[in-house]
Amino acid sequence: EFQVSVAGDATKFVTTSVRMLSDGGYLIGNGGTSMVAYRTSKDDAATGMKLSVGGRTVAFSPDYDPSSLRTDVAGKLVKKLVPNGTHVEKGGAYAEIEVM
Numbered sequence: 001e002f003q004v005s006v007a008g009d010a011t012k013f014v015t016t017s018v019r020m021l022s023d024g025g026y027l028i029g030n031g032g033t034s035m036v037a038y039r040t041s042k043d044d045a046a047t048g049m050k051l052s053v054g055g056r057t058v059a060f061s062p063d064y065d066p067s068s069l070r071t072d073v074a075g076k077l078v079k080k081l082v083p084n085g086t087h088v089e090k091g092g093a094y095a096e097i098e099v100m
Contacts, residue, residue: 028053075099 006012017029026037035054049060069088075097088094 069094071097073097073099 002016002018003013004016006014014030019027019029021027021036024038028035028037037051037053039049040052040057041050051058051060076099077095078098079096080094081096082088082094086094
């Protein structure tokens with residue numbers, strides 16, 4: 001069982017149970033009702049994760065970690081432009097990458 005906060009209010013919770021199904025989906029039980037959920041896209045830095053729950057798509061925004069610098073394309077790090085621990089302004093260059 002899990003407790004999920006309601007609408008971001010830390011004082012209100014819903015108790016939920018989750019069971020994995022043989023087809024890769026999840027059976028989610030809540031208050032005597034149940035729904036099936038399927039992961040429709042893998043989570044990544046750019047788009048986050050999407051689930052189909054009871055026929056509706058639910059999108060989760062990607063985690064925000066200001067200490068982690070990421071790109072949405074695969075590539076090879078060619079050169080670091082600033083030393084570790086340096087503060088970088090939004091939009092500032094911090095590395096050069098090579099992409100195909």
